[in-house]
Amino acid sequence: MNTTTLYLHIPYCKQACHYCDFHFSTQRSTEAAVVKAMHAELAKRAQQEPWKGSRINSLYFGGGTPSFLAVADLAQLIAKAQALFSFNTAAEITLEANPDDITPENLETWHSIGITRLSIGLQSFNNRELQSMNRAHDASHSVQCLEWIADGPIRNYSVDFMYGIPGSTVESWTRQLDQLATYLPPHLSCYALTVEEKTVLYHNVRSGKTTLPSDEVIVAQFEALRAWASEQGYTHYELSNFAQPDKYSRHNSHYWSGQPYLGIGPGAHSFCGKKRWWNVSNNTLYAQGAEVPSEELTLIDLLNERLMVRLRTAKGFLWESDVPFGMDPTLLEHVRQSVKKSEAIGLLKCSEKGFTIPPEYWMQSDAIIAELFISPDAD
Numbered sequence: 001m002n003t004t005t006l007y008l009h010i011p012y013c014k015q016a017c018h019y020c021d022f023h024f025s026t027q028r029s030t031e032a033a034v035v036k037a038m039h040a041e042l043a044k045r046a047q048q049e050p051w052k053g054s055r056i057n058s059l060y061f062g063g064g065t066p067s068f069l070a071v072a073d074l075a076q077l078i079a080k081a082q083a084l085f086s087f088n089t090a091a092e093i094t095l096e097a098n099p100d101d102i103t104p105e106n107l108e109t110w111h112s113i114g115i116t117r118l119s120i121g122l123q124s125f126n127n128r129e130l131q132s133m134n135r136a137h138d139a140s141h142s143v144q145c146l147e148w149i150a151d152g153p154i155r156n157y158s159v160d161f162m163y164g165i166p167g168s169t170v171e172s173w174t175r176q177l178d179q180l181a182t183y184l185p186p187h188l189s190c191y192a193l194t195v196e197e198k199t200v201l202y203h204n205v206r207s208g209k210t211t212l213p214s215d216e217v218i219v220a221q222f223e224a225l226r227a228w229a230s231e232q233g234y235t236h237y238e239l240s241n242f243a244q245p246d247k248y249s250r251h252n253s254h255y256w257s258g259q260p261y262l263g264i265g266p267g268a269h270s271f272c273g274k275k276r277w278w279n280v281s282n283n284t285l286y287a288q289g290a291e292v293p294s295e296e297l298t299l300i301d302l303l304n305e306r307l308m309v310r311l312r313t314a315k316g317f318l319w320e321s322d323v324p325f326g327m328d329p330t331l332l333e334h335v336r337q338s339v340k341k342s343e344a345i346g347l348l349k350c351s352e353k354g355f356t357i358p359p360e361y362w363m364q365s366d367a368i369i370a371e372l373f374i375s376p377d378a379d
Protein backbone atom coordinates (compact mmCIF):
# COMPACT_ATOMS: atom_id res chain seq x y z
CA MET A 1 0.00 0.00 0.00
CA ASN A 2 1.35 3.45 -0.98
CA THR A 3 2.05 5.91 1.79
CA THR A 4 1.01 9.43 0.86
CA THR A 5 0.92 12.79 2.50
CA LEU A 6 -2.17 14.89 1.95
CA TYR A 7 -2.03 18.68 1.52
CA LEU A 8 -5.17 20.86 1.61
CA HIS A 9 -4.72 24.42 0.39
CA ILE A 10 -7.01 27.03 1.99
CA PRO A 11 -6.56 30.11 -0.22
CA TYR A 12 -7.88 32.95 1.98
CA CYS A 13 -6.11 35.53 4.12
CA LYS A 14 -7.20 38.48 6.26
CA GLN A 15 -4.77 40.81 4.50
CA ALA A 16 -1.93 40.58 2.01
CA CYS A 17 1.58 40.41 3.48
CA HIS A 18 3.93 42.55 1.41
CA TYR A 19 6.38 39.75 0.60
CA CYS A 20 3.94 36.97 -0.21
CA ASP A 21 3.60 35.29 -3.59
CA PHE A 22 1.59 32.24 -2.45
CA HIS A 23 -1.83 31.67 -3.92
CA PHE A 24 -4.39 33.43 -1.68
CA SER A 25 -7.23 35.92 -1.84
CA THR A 26 -8.54 38.44 0.68
CA GLN A 27 -12.00 38.16 -0.93
CA ARG A 28 -13.99 35.34 0.65
CA SER A 29 -16.97 35.32 -1.74
CA THR A 30 -15.83 32.03 -3.35
CA GLU A 31 -15.16 30.25 -0.05
CA ALA A 32 -18.25 28.00 0.11
CA ALA A 33 -17.84 26.97 -3.54
CA VAL A 34 -14.10 26.26 -3.09
CA VAL A 35 -14.67 24.11 0.02
CA LYS A 36 -17.39 22.20 -1.85
CA ALA A 37 -15.03 21.66 -4.79
CA MET A 38 -12.32 20.42 -2.38
CA HIS A 39 -14.73 17.75 -1.10
CA ALA A 40 -15.43 16.74 -4.71
CA GLU A 41 -11.72 16.67 -5.57
CA LEU A 42 -10.95 14.49 -2.53
CA ALA A 43 -13.66 12.02 -3.58
CA LYS A 44 -12.42 11.97 -7.19
CA ARG A 45 -8.73 11.46 -6.35
CA ALA A 46 -9.49 8.72 -3.81
CA GLN A 47 -10.90 6.65 -6.68
CA GLN A 48 -8.01 7.35 -9.09
CA GLU A 49 -4.61 5.72 -9.53
CA PRO A 50 -2.08 6.23 -8.01
CA TRP A 51 -3.98 7.55 -4.97
CA LYS A 52 -6.58 4.79 -4.72
CA GLY A 53 -6.00 2.73 -1.58
CA SER A 54 -3.22 5.08 -0.32
CA ARG A 55 -2.41 5.19 3.36
CA ILE A 56 -2.13 8.74 4.75
CA ASN A 57 0.63 9.43 7.27
CA SER A 58 0.11 13.18 7.50
CA LEU A 59 -2.53 15.72 6.55
CA TYR A 60 -1.46 19.33 6.30
CA PHE A 61 -3.73 22.40 6.02
CA GLY A 62 -1.62 25.09 4.33
CA GLY A 63 -2.44 28.36 2.65
CA GLY A 64 -3.36 31.10 2.67
CA THR A 65 -4.49 31.06 6.27
CA PRO A 66 -6.24 27.80 7.19
CA SER A 67 -6.88 29.01 10.77
CA PHE A 68 -9.14 31.63 9.15
CA LEU A 69 -11.52 28.89 7.89
CA ALA A 70 -14.63 28.07 9.93
CA VAL A 71 -13.95 25.14 12.24
CA ALA A 72 -16.97 23.24 10.83
CA ASP A 73 -15.36 23.38 7.37
CA LEU A 74 -12.02 22.12 8.73
CA ALA A 75 -13.78 19.30 10.62
CA GLN A 76 -15.75 18.23 7.56
CA LEU A 77 -12.65 18.18 5.36
CA ILE A 78 -10.80 16.01 7.91
CA ALA A 79 -13.81 13.67 8.23
CA LYS A 80 -14.11 13.40 4.46
CA ALA A 81 -10.40 12.55 4.04
CA GLN A 82 -10.61 9.98 6.85
CA ALA A 83 -13.66 8.38 5.24
CA LEU A 84 -11.99 8.13 1.83
CA PHE A 85 -8.44 7.05 2.76
CA SER A 86 -6.97 4.83 5.44
CA PHE A 87 -5.03 6.90 7.97
CA ASN A 88 -2.06 5.68 10.01
CA THR A 89 -3.11 5.62 13.66
CA ALA A 90 -0.45 8.20 14.53
CA ALA A 91 -1.12 10.37 11.45
CA GLU A 92 -0.06 13.97 12.04
CA ILE A 93 -2.76 16.56 11.23
CA THR A 94 -1.21 20.02 11.00
CA LEU A 95 -3.00 23.37 10.77
CA GLU A 96 -1.16 26.50 9.65
CA ALA A 97 -2.38 29.22 12.00
CA ASN A 98 -1.70 32.91 12.29
CA PRO A 99 -1.11 34.29 15.80
CA ASP A 100 -4.21 36.53 15.72
CA ASP A 101 -6.44 33.47 15.14
CA ILE A 102 -5.02 31.58 18.12
CA THR A 103 -7.22 31.80 21.22
CA PRO A 104 -7.74 29.31 24.08
CA GLU A 105 -11.19 28.54 22.62
CA ASN A 106 -9.85 27.89 19.10
CA LEU A 107 -7.07 25.68 20.47
CA GLU A 108 -9.66 23.54 22.28
CA THR A 109 -11.90 23.35 19.22
CA TRP A 110 -9.08 22.52 16.77
CA HIS A 111 -7.89 19.80 19.16
CA SER A 112 -11.42 18.38 19.41
CA ILE A 113 -11.66 17.95 15.61
CA GLY A 114 -8.35 16.06 15.40
CA ILE A 115 -5.67 18.73 14.77
CA THR A 116 -2.47 17.35 16.36
CA ARG A 117 0.06 19.99 15.32
CA LEU A 118 0.16 23.73 14.57
CA SER A 119 2.46 25.64 12.25
CA ILE A 120 2.39 29.25 13.40
CA GLY A 121 3.14 32.16 11.07
CA LEU A 122 4.75 34.20 13.85
CA GLN A 123 7.64 35.73 11.82
CA SER A 124 8.75 38.28 14.44
CA PHE A 125 8.24 39.66 17.97
CA ASN A 126 8.93 43.19 16.74
CA ASN A 127 6.00 45.50 15.93
CA ARG A 128 7.94 47.63 13.47
CA GLU A 129 9.01 44.52 11.52
CA LEU A 130 5.50 43.03 11.55
CA GLN A 131 3.97 46.30 10.36
CA SER A 132 6.59 46.75 7.64
CA MET A 133 5.58 43.33 6.23
CA ASN A 134 1.84 44.12 6.62
CA ARG A 135 1.26 41.12 8.85
CA ALA A 136 -2.25 40.96 10.35
CA HIS A 137 -0.91 40.39 13.89
CA ASP A 138 1.21 42.48 16.24
CA ALA A 139 3.95 41.64 18.77
CA SER A 140 1.43 41.12 21.59
CA HIS A 141 -0.28 38.38 19.52
CA SER A 142 3.15 36.75 18.91
CA VAL A 143 3.76 36.46 22.66
CA GLN A 144 0.20 35.71 23.71
CA CYS A 145 -0.30 32.83 21.27
CA LEU A 146 2.81 31.03 22.54
CA GLU A 147 1.62 31.42 26.13
CA TRP A 148 -1.81 30.05 25.27
CA ILE A 149 -0.26 27.13 23.39
CA ALA A 150 1.94 26.30 26.41
CA ASP A 151 -1.25 25.87 28.48
CA GLY A 152 -3.38 24.38 25.71
CA PRO A 153 -4.12 20.92 24.35
CA ILE A 154 -1.91 21.07 21.20
CA ARG A 155 1.70 21.06 22.40
CA ASN A 156 3.29 19.91 19.15
CA TYR A 157 3.91 22.99 17.03
CA SER A 158 6.28 24.77 14.71
CA VAL A 159 7.07 28.49 14.57
CA ASP A 160 7.83 30.31 11.31
CA PHE A 161 10.41 32.99 11.99
CA MET A 162 12.04 35.39 9.55
CA TYR A 163 15.44 37.05 9.26
CA GLY A 164 16.78 39.46 6.65
CA ILE A 165 13.84 41.80 7.38
CA PRO A 166 14.42 45.47 6.37
CA GLY A 167 15.89 47.41 9.27
CA SER A 168 17.03 44.27 11.12
CA THR A 169 20.63 43.81 12.28
CA VAL A 170 22.53 40.86 13.75
CA GLU A 171 21.89 42.35 17.21
CA SER A 172 18.16 42.82 16.70
CA TRP A 173 17.90 39.26 15.29
CA THR A 174 19.78 37.88 18.31
CA ARG A 175 17.30 39.65 20.61
CA GLN A 176 14.46 37.97 18.69
CA LEU A 177 16.08 34.56 19.19
CA ASP A 178 16.59 35.27 22.91
CA GLN A 179 12.88 36.01 23.20
CA LEU A 180 12.06 32.77 21.37
CA ALA A 181 14.28 30.84 23.82
CA THR A 182 11.65 31.53 26.52
CA TYR A 183 9.28 29.20 24.67
CA LEU A 184 11.60 26.79 22.79
CA PRO A 185 9.07 25.59 20.20
CA PRO A 186 9.39 21.89 19.34
CA HIS A 187 10.08 22.86 15.72
CA LEU A 188 11.31 25.99 13.95
CA SER A 189 11.18 27.05 10.30
CA CYS A 190 13.43 30.09 9.84
CA TYR A 191 13.49 31.76 6.43
CA ALA A 192 15.44 34.66 5.03
CA LEU A 193 12.97 37.19 3.63
CA THR A 194 13.06 36.84 -0.15
CA VAL A 195 11.91 39.41 -2.67
CA GLU A 196 9.48 37.83 -5.13
CA GLU A 197 8.31 39.56 -8.28
CA LYS A 198 4.79 41.05 -8.33
CA THR A 199 4.81 41.70 -4.57
CA VAL A 200 4.59 45.05 -2.77
CA LEU A 201 8.03 44.34 -1.30
CA TYR A 202 9.47 43.93 -4.80
CA HIS A 203 8.14 47.33 -5.88
CA ASN A 204 9.25 48.99 -2.65
CA VAL A 205 12.79 47.60 -3.00
CA ARG A 206 12.98 48.59 -6.67
CA SER A 207 11.73 52.12 -5.99
CA GLY A 208 14.18 52.53 -3.09
CA LYS A 209 11.38 52.92 -0.51
CA THR A 210 12.64 49.80 1.28
CA THR A 211 16.25 48.71 1.77
CA LEU A 212 17.14 45.13 2.61
CA PRO A 213 20.01 44.28 4.95
CA SER A 214 23.28 43.54 3.13
CA ASP A 215 24.19 39.95 2.17
CA GLU A 216 26.88 40.04 4.89
CA VAL A 217 24.28 40.87 7.55
CA ILE A 218 21.92 38.12 6.29
CA VAL A 219 24.70 35.51 6.34
CA ALA A 220 25.72 36.65 9.85
CA GLN A 221 22.08 36.35 10.97
CA PHE A 222 22.00 32.79 9.58
CA GLU A 223 25.22 31.94 11.44
CA ALA A 224 23.81 33.43 14.67
CA LEU A 225 20.70 31.29 14.15
CA ARG A 226 22.73 28.10 13.66
CA ALA A 227 24.80 28.74 16.78
CA TRP A 228 21.72 29.63 18.86
CA ALA A 229 19.75 26.58 17.63
CA SER A 230 22.62 24.23 18.44
CA GLU A 231 22.93 25.69 21.98
CA GLN A 232 19.19 25.23 22.47
CA GLY A 233 19.29 21.54 21.49
CA TYR A 234 17.79 21.80 18.00
CA THR A 235 18.91 19.61 15.11
CA HIS A 236 19.40 21.63 11.95
CA TYR A 237 18.03 19.05 9.56
CA GLU A 238 17.20 21.16 6.52
CA LEU A 239 18.36 24.56 5.28
CA SER A 240 15.43 26.36 6.98
CA ASN A 241 14.25 23.77 9.51
CA PHE A 242 15.25 22.92 13.07
CA ALA A 243 13.74 20.28 15.35
CA GLN A 244 13.91 19.29 18.99
CA PRO A 245 14.45 15.49 19.35
CA ASP A 246 11.68 13.51 17.60
CA LYS A 247 9.89 16.70 16.50
CA TYR A 248 10.82 16.65 12.82
CA SER A 249 8.01 17.75 10.52
CA ARG A 250 6.59 14.53 9.15
CA HIS A 251 4.91 16.39 6.31
CA ASN A 252 8.05 18.17 5.10
CA SER A 253 10.31 15.16 5.63
CA HIS A 254 7.96 13.19 3.39
CA TYR A 255 8.42 15.80 0.61
CA TRP A 256 12.17 15.88 0.99
CA SER A 257 12.50 12.11 0.78
CA GLY A 258 10.66 12.13 -2.57
CA GLN A 259 7.54 10.27 -1.37
CA PRO A 260 4.21 10.82 -3.18
CA TYR A 261 1.96 13.66 -2.08
CA LEU A 262 -1.58 14.57 -3.00
CA GLY A 263 -2.52 18.26 -3.06
CA ILE A 264 -6.16 19.34 -2.91
CA GLY A 265 -7.46 22.89 -3.43
CA PRO A 266 -6.63 25.88 -5.67
CA GLY A 267 -2.96 26.00 -6.65
CA ALA A 268 -2.13 22.69 -4.92
CA HIS A 269 0.41 20.35 -6.56
CA SER A 270 0.57 16.54 -6.51
CA PHE A 271 3.43 14.15 -7.22
CA CYS A 272 3.57 10.35 -7.49
CA GLY A 273 7.26 9.61 -8.03
CA LYS A 274 7.39 10.27 -11.79
CA LYS A 275 4.41 12.46 -12.66
CA ARG A 276 3.33 15.89 -11.38
CA TRP A 277 -0.10 17.58 -11.43
CA TRP A 278 -1.01 21.16 -10.54
CA ASN A 279 -4.39 22.73 -9.83
CA VAL A 280 -5.28 26.13 -11.24
CA SER A 281 -4.28 29.05 -8.97
CA ASN A 282 -7.64 30.76 -9.33
CA ASN A 283 -10.45 30.21 -6.82
CA THR A 284 -13.36 30.73 -9.22
CA LEU A 285 -11.90 28.50 -11.94
CA TYR A 286 -11.02 25.84 -9.38
CA ALA A 287 -14.58 25.84 -8.02
CA GLN A 288 -15.82 25.42 -11.60
CA GLY A 289 -13.69 22.28 -11.99
CA ALA A 290 -10.87 23.59 -14.23
CA GLU A 291 -8.60 21.09 -16.05
CA VAL A 292 -5.64 19.75 -14.04
CA PRO A 293 -2.52 19.74 -16.26
CA SER A 294 0.22 17.20 -15.59
CA GLU A 295 3.72 16.33 -16.77
CA GLU A 296 5.82 13.17 -16.79
CA LEU A 297 9.27 13.75 -15.35
CA THR A 298 12.27 12.45 -17.28
CA LEU A 299 15.08 10.63 -15.46
CA ILE A 300 17.17 13.82 -15.78
CA ASP A 301 14.36 15.92 -14.26
CA LEU A 302 14.08 13.44 -11.40
CA LEU A 303 17.82 13.39 -10.74
CA ASN A 304 18.07 17.21 -10.81
CA GLU A 305 15.08 17.52 -8.52
CA ARG A 306 16.50 15.02 -6.04
CA LEU A 307 19.85 16.85 -6.03
CA MET A 308 18.00 20.12 -5.35
CA VAL A 309 15.91 18.78 -2.49
CA ARG A 310 18.29 16.29 -0.82
CA LEU A 311 21.29 18.63 -0.74
CA ARG A 312 19.36 21.10 1.39
CA THR A 313 19.06 18.43 4.07
CA ALA A 314 21.57 17.10 6.59
CA LYS A 315 21.12 13.61 5.15
CA GLY A 316 22.28 14.74 1.70
CA PHE A 317 22.24 12.74 -1.53
CA LEU A 318 22.69 8.96 -1.36
CA TRP A 319 23.97 7.16 -4.46
CA GLU A 320 22.10 3.95 -3.77
CA SER A 321 18.61 5.30 -3.15
CA ASP A 322 18.56 8.72 -4.85
CA VAL A 323 19.78 7.92 -8.37
CA PRO A 324 16.66 7.24 -10.48
CA PHE A 325 16.44 3.66 -11.71
CA GLY A 326 17.63 3.36 -15.33
CA MET A 327 19.78 6.52 -15.29
CA ASP A 328 22.34 6.66 -18.13
CA PRO A 329 25.79 5.81 -16.58
CA THR A 330 27.54 8.41 -18.77
CA LEU A 331 25.34 11.19 -17.40
CA LEU A 332 25.86 9.90 -13.89
CA GLU A 333 29.62 10.01 -14.42
CA HIS A 334 29.21 13.71 -15.23
CA VAL A 335 27.63 14.22 -11.77
CA ARG A 336 30.41 12.20 -10.09
CA GLN A 337 33.07 14.41 -11.73
CA SER A 338 31.25 17.60 -10.69
CA VAL A 339 30.93 16.25 -7.14
CA LYS A 340 34.70 15.63 -7.00
CA LYS A 341 35.44 19.20 -8.13
CA SER A 342 33.16 20.70 -5.49
CA GLU A 343 34.60 18.39 -2.83
CA ALA A 344 38.12 19.55 -3.70
CA ILE A 345 37.21 23.15 -2.79
CA GLY A 346 35.30 22.14 0.35
CA LEU A 347 31.77 22.86 -0.88
CA LEU A 348 30.73 19.20 -0.63
CA LYS A 349 31.54 16.54 1.91
CA CYS A 350 31.67 13.00 0.47
CA SER A 351 31.44 9.53 1.92
CA GLU A 352 31.12 6.13 0.26
CA LYS A 353 27.35 6.38 0.48
CA GLY A 354 26.85 9.87 -0.90
CA PHE A 355 27.54 13.56 -0.34
CA THR A 356 26.26 16.58 1.60
CA ILE A 357 26.77 20.32 1.66
CA PRO A 358 28.42 21.33 4.97
CA PRO A 359 25.78 23.37 6.90
CA GLU A 360 27.99 26.49 6.88
CA TYR A 361 27.53 26.56 3.07
CA TRP A 362 23.78 25.90 3.04
CA MET A 363 23.12 29.59 2.34
CA GLN A 364 24.96 29.08 -0.97
CA SER A 365 23.21 25.79 -1.73
CA ASP A 366 21.44 27.02 -4.91
CA ALA A 367 24.76 27.85 -6.59
CA ILE A 368 26.51 24.69 -5.34
CA ILE A 369 23.68 22.42 -6.51
CA ALA A 370 23.39 24.16 -9.90
CA GLU A 371 27.00 23.02 -10.65
CA LEU A 372 25.83 19.40 -10.37
CA PHE A 373 22.76 19.58 -12.57
CA ILE A 374 22.55 17.70 -15.83
CA SER A 375 21.16 19.75 -18.71
CA PRO A 376 17.65 18.57 -19.72
CA ASP A 377 18.97 18.38 -23.31
CA ALA A 378 21.81 15.99 -22.40
CA ASP A 379 19.76 12.86 -23.22
Ligand code: SF4
Nearest residue numbers: 013016017020063064
Ligand atom coordinates in the same frame (compact mmCIF):
# COMPACT_ATOMS: atom_id res chain seq x y z
S1 SF4 B 1 -0.79 35.16 5.83
FE1 SF4 B 1 0.64 33.78 4.75
S2 SF4 B 1 -0.34 33.25 2.81
FE2 SF4 B 1 -1.47 35.01 3.68
S3 SF4 B 1 -0.56 36.79 2.68
FE3 SF4 B 1 0.53 36.48 4.62
S4 SF4 B 1 2.30 35.16 4.13
FE4 SF4 B 1 0.85 35.06 2.40
